[in-house]
Amino acid sequence: MARAAFQLAMSSDKITADVFEAQEFPELAQKYQVRGVPMTLVNDGAPIMGNVGGAKLLQAVLATATPPSSGA
């Protein structure tokens, strides 16, 4: 997932991809309740667990451009 995140960041100036070695940043791991790795967050949204592939990450990134539903 780290490489996929980096590849997306290489492809868009809007994307910042930060990869954290979780054991070295326990305060962040605690903040985001990291219980397994890899764990991926897009704009602090719902965590994506595991090596699910770049397509799912791309989907989550593109979803940030979709206006939130009005709930109707």
Added chain:
Amino acid sequence: MALLGDEDTKYLRESFAELRSDVSVTVVTRERSRLVLVGADAPPEGAEDASAEVKQIIDEVAATSERIKVTHVDAAADAERARTLAGEHLPAIVFGGATSKGTLRYFGLPAGYEMSTLIATLMDLGSGEDMVPAEIAGELAKLTAPVHVQVFVTPG
């Protein structure tokens, strides 16, 4: 003592021979001070310990290719630049390349499986190739607001 063995170095030299453009790697660390300043904030435990190893591993990797250009930033000496590059977290490795558009940062020591991520990222950045097909690039071009992707990993 070197962190990379002879076989590792040979492998990297052969792999990086394929790099077609320069890759920039900025290593942001905090030098361990020999002075204890009363009232000064101590660096976070752990981050301080990994800084020396991060510097060493990046220097050893970069020594295998003239395409990899390393810059070191010491947060103790240049706090503003360090903060601009890495925010609040150290040690950090910030990657760049001729065609790379966004921000790529690795925080901590890339050990174990994540060492392969580091190598692959350097290869990607120096490949001179687009990382996504034109169709996806078109979709990404529609992004108007910043997107922050955070990946938590651990040495495997």
